[in-house]
Amino acid sequence: MRKVILAGFGGVAAALSVTACAPTTIDHGFVSELVQPRDVQVGVDTKATVMARLGTPSTTGVFDATSWYYISYRQERLAFFRPETSQRTITAIRFGENDVVAAVETFGVERGRVVSYADAETPTRGRELGFLEQIFGSIGRVPVQTDPEDEAPRRN
Secondary structure, three states: OHHHHHHHEEEEEHHHHHHHHOOEEEEEEEEOOOOHHHOOOOOOOOOHHHHHHHHHOOOOOOOOOOOOEEEEEEEOOOOOOOOOOEEEEEEEEEEEHEEEEEEEEEEEEEHHOOOOOOOOOOOOOOOOOOOOHHHHHHOOOOOOEEEOOOEEEEOO
């Protein structure tokens, strides 16, 4: 009987340890089950029909307002590790004359690039005061006093 109970506990412990290692998936960005951005037809749809079917784009072109981007991605997180992007879809819809769709392009995670940011700080003008300079820096300076008859400050 004791062996059966220990085997049961061992089986439960093994099942819990396996389920604890299952990744958690999180979907971000544009998610639609009915209409997909790739279903937009070139030469047929306009900005108004795209907006009605897909809604507001995730972002628009910074230098070119005739491009709309619908971005969606899925991240998987295993236990306490950093989440990793397992799937990414970027659909670029470009509009031509009369706001008619001119091109529809879809990009995946394979087209992604790592952008490294410079962590250097931009120096500012002036000098930095040390701790003692901040405390004793005002010794010997003449305070500015205002004359009640005059609006301009004067030094003594």
